Amino acid sequence: MPQANSVVVLDFETTGLSPNLGDRAIEIGAVKLVNGEVVDTFQQLMNPGFRVSSFIESYTGITNNMLRTAPSCDEVMASFSEFILDENLIAHNASFDKRFLDAELERINRGYSGEFACSLLVARRLIQGAPSHKLGELVRYKNIDNDGVFHRALADAQMTAKLWLLMVDELEQLGIAKPSFQFMKTVSKTAKGNVNLLLAKSRA
DNA sequence: TGCCAGGCCCTCTTTAGGGCCTT
Numbered sequence: 001m002p003q004a005n006s007v008v009v010l011d012f013e014t015t016g017l018s019p020n021l022g023d024r025a026i027e028i029g030a031v032k033l034v035n036g037e038v039v040d041t042f043q044q045l046m047n048p049g050f051r052v053s054s055f056i057e058s059y060t061g062i063t064n065n066m067l068r069t070a071p072s073c074d075e076v077m078a079s080f081s082e083f084i085l086d087e088n089l090i091a092h093n094a095s096f097d098k099r100f101l102d103a104e105l106e107r108i109n110r111g112y113s114g115e116f117a118c119s120l121l122v123a124r125r126l127i128q129g130a131p132s133h134k135l136g137e138l139v140r141y142k143n144i145d146n147d148g149v150f151h152r153a154l155a156d157a158q159m160t161a162k163l164w165l166l167m168v169d170e171l172e173q174l175g176i177a178k179p180s181f182q183f184m185k186t187v188s189k190t191a192k193g194n195v196n197l198l199l200a201k202s203r204a
Numbered sequence: 205t206g207c208c209a210g211g212c213c214c215t216c217t218t219t220a221g222g223g224c225c226t227t
Contacts, residue, residue: 014227018209023227059227095211096226120225121212134225151227192213 001086002114006034007181008087009119009164011156012100013060015052019103024048025073026062028080029153031161032087036168038161042083043154046076060151074108081110088181092135092160094118117181119164121188125195126167138163175203 010030016023026048032040047070057063091097094116105111123133130141136150144162149155171179190198
């Protein structure tokens with residue numbers, strides 16, 4: 001059973017957009033939060049078994065030379081599956097990361113018991129004034145601490161975690177007592193126009 | 205051969221189309 005007070009925020013860098021078209025993971029980064037505090041991190045490059053495009057090299061800064069000596073996806077994902085055991089999961093545009101997580105774990109016959117929540121879907125509802133809901137844009141808009149690194153797995157996971165905690169904080173300031181992972185999922189599934197109604201009903 | 209993601213969400217919608225996000 002997933003723990004109620006802890007969660008893992010994760011981010012993949014990949015060779016492209018779709019595991020169904022043969023794309024693979026090339027880096028996984030994650031932070032484990034317990035009661036809103038970072039207690040552990042995970043970051044690992046992985047060798048997908050073929051060369052990545054020059055687009056991906058320049059988009060992520062991860063080069064073929066860096067991947068040449070990296071351990072295989074199978075090896076890294078086996079270790080990552082231990083990291084996320086029994087944890088609920090968060091990602092920015094979670095449907096993307098879930099597809100890659102599921103595809104990579106299926107290859108090694110591993111699974112996980114947690115559920116996914118999506119920081120992008122929550123942000124679209126709670127941060128409606130943002131010029132866009134790209135992770136980098138939300139980080140700028142909300143003045144979230146960052147080290148200037150974007151499109152690397154651990155850096156993006158850290159920023160996503162900070163964004164998530166900021167949104168939880170904002171809900172607490174609006175009178176929602178200790179917004180849970182499940183409550184955040186409910187927010188993400190509520191029609192935009194009904195979010196204020198949900199919050200009004202949920203106030204302590 | 206040539207093409208290829210997929211889920212969410214809005215609207216000039218629901219017998220559909222297109223932008224936003226992720227790499």
